[in-house]
Amino acid sequence: MKINDSNRISQVQKYQQANRLTDKDPATAASTYAKLDGVSISPQALEKARDLSQSEGSEHAERIADVKRQIxxxxxxxxxxxVVRKMLEAYGE
Incomplete structure (x- = not known):
């Protein structure tokens, strides 16, 4: 049986600390929240995301050009x- 979960306690303490700072100075609280949460993306991941978006963008542009030509x-x-099936799905019938 697990009585104390120190991870949850530390999360509550961080929350309480941030709330105390909010009452005193909103600018300080904003920087505290920024320190609590964060995300970092590696340069390799950014490069891969750019490559994927560019390749998908060109395929999408080709499809649009093809549909315009057909029209x-x-x-x-x-x-x-x-079209009817999608309309019925959208309206929940």
Missing amino acids: QEGTYHVETNA
């Missing part, structure tokens, strides 16, 4: 059954 030529076909 201008009058060859674009709309799947009416698919």
Whole structure:
């Protein structure tokens, strides 16, 4: 049986400390909250994210250009059954 969970206690103490600082000085409290939480992303992850967004963007642009061309030529076909299904899903029927 686990009686004390020190991790939860420390979280409560951090929260209480931040609240005490908020009452005194909002600017100090903001910096305290910033110290409590944080995220860091490696340069490799940022580079991979950029590469993925650029490749997806070019594929998306190609698809848009293809649909525009089909519309201008009058060859674009709309799947009416698919449209109706999506409309019914959206309205919960």
